[in-house]
Amino acid sequence: MEGNVLIIGLGLIGGSVALAIKKEHPNSKIGGYDLNSETTKMALLLQVIDEEITNVQAFAEEADLIILATPVQQSEQWIEKLASWKLKNEAIVTDVGSTKGKIMNTANQLIKQGVTFIGGHPMAGSHKSGVQASKVHLFENAFYLLTPDRNVSQLKVDQLKKWLKGTHAHFIVVSPRExxxxxxxxxxxxxxxxxxxxxxxxxxxxxxxxxxxxxxxxxxxxxxxxxxxxxxxxxxxxxxxxxxxxxxxxxxxxxxxxxxxxxxxxxxxxxxxxxxxxxxxxxDLPAKSKGAIPSFYDLYVDIPDYPGIISEVTGYLAQEKISITNIRILETREDLYGVLVLSFQTIEDRERAQECIGNYTDYETVISN
CATH class of the missing domain: 1.10.3660.10 (6-phosphogluconate dehydrogenase C-terminal like domain)
Known part of the structure; x- marks a missing residue:
């Protein structure tokens, strides 16, 4: 698919959706807008978007897909604005908000004008925030809930799924109430x-x-x-x-x-x-599946308390090119073992880290599920 895509709100979620669309649909043009102009400039610099949008109405009226990646109250305000503009009849508008009832009610303004609105909620996140933390694989294997209006055709739902194919998420269609x-x-x-x-x-x-x-x-x-x-x-x-x-x-x-x-x-x-x-x-809950709350893949490492121990452990991981998203110490006191807590982006990185530390040291490691 190709066309004009407008993303309003360039945080972690909006940026990551943009990257997923760019990778799967390289011939499309992605325009981005954020209330913070510096964020928009950063998104352009990082090649998250193709164009910095200043005239939102003009670009929206030429867009084939509009994604509202703002807080839910702001998304409602944007829907009201979009309803006053002349959008393409075949355009699809969606959001990424965590609630759907009020959003869908507000979206009736668009639906009455013949514009397709399909509520969306990618259930994934990260330790970090902001457009600079955007990742093309953020939603991989995550649940992506879609809440189309009863009158929206299956064809339109399938079109949105194709636009979002690059997320590699698991799409589930539910009612707004559900x-x-x-x-x-x-x-x-x-x-x-x-x-x-x-x-x-x-x-x-x-x-x-x-x-x-x-x-x-x-x-x-x-x-x-x-x-x-x-x-x-x-x-x-x-x-x-x-x-x-x-x-x-x-x-x-x-x-x-x-x-x-x-x-x-x-x-x-x-x-x-x-x-x-x-x-x-x-x-009995699935241990490796992504759910509604972002998972934290933590590895607990029992370490002796001596100078340079943290750089030693992280150095081993660096040699194996294993990225750490967070690091902290629960307790370090003289003559006692401390607990080093390492957080990773994926469960695979955590498993590799545990194997790496086991290969280089005799420090005990524990995975918390």
Whole structure:
């Protein structure tokens, strides 16, 4: 396929979609626009886009595909603008937002004018953000949910899939309601829980600040790391997916009452069964599949505490051309082993790193699933 592609919003997702389209459809022209003009210039410099768009309306009216890669509230505003312009009848408009109900309602303005709107949500991300972190393979083997309007033809859905073929994602067509319910429970709600746990810890830290921060530097920091997500984005998601999330929060309160009753009754067998059932379900989840929350492929390395140890380990990985996305130390004290945590972009990189460290050293490595 070839034609004009307009991408509005040049962050990690918008940039990565652009790269995937460029690779699969090299004869197409990709124009990019971002509210931050410096970001647009960076995208052009990095060859993520072919043209920096200043007159969005003019390019949009000649575009065959328009991708809204902005926060959901901004996407709604852009849809309203697009509805006031004279887009091509055969053009396809899509988005990459994490909620779909309100977006699809707003998109009725386009649909009534005969313009095809297909909601989209590539369920992948990265440790990093910004157009400079864009990767052509970011969505490879990830789920890419599509929410076409009931009146959209299968031909149009197939056309969008062809445009996005270079993502190498797994496309799944669902209704907007089903999308919001699924992402609500596996992505949106966990972010709320993580934030609430951090808030509780913050309250406790006012009493015993230093000790709590020291203890929370390990596993607590890992299980709540999604609480570090963009607050602007999560504000919009909670407001857009309010009904689903309020229902889930009510169910969560019921769940907490279950475990509260078990504890108050000192029901040892019931408590054991509660955790056993959770363990069984969690252990049965696919370990290598990409889900709604970006995976963090961490490798824990027990290292002795002596000068140069970190550069030694990372040097071995550099020799094997294995890239690290993040590195940190959980604990290093004299005469005790510390834990070096290395994060990788893919599970394959983590497996190669574990083998590499095993070949060069006798340090114990552990994969956390």
């Amino acid at each position: 999308h919001d319910e699924l992402t609500g429970i596996v992505s949106h709600f966990p972010h709320i829980i993580a934030a609430s746990i951090v808030h509780q810890a913050f309250g406790e830290s006012q009493v015993n600040h230093d000790l709590l921060k020291r203890l929370a530097a390990g596993g607590f920091r890992d299980i709540t790391r999604i609480a570090s997500s963009n607050p602007h984005m999560w504000r919009d998601i909670l407001l857009h997916n309010k009904d689903v999330l309020l229902d889930l929060m009510s169910q969560w309160q019921d769940e907490m009452r279950v475990i509260t009753d078990l504890m108050q009754a000192e029901d040892a067998e019931g408590i054991f069964d509660y955790f056993q059932q959770a363990k069984n379900f969690r252990d």
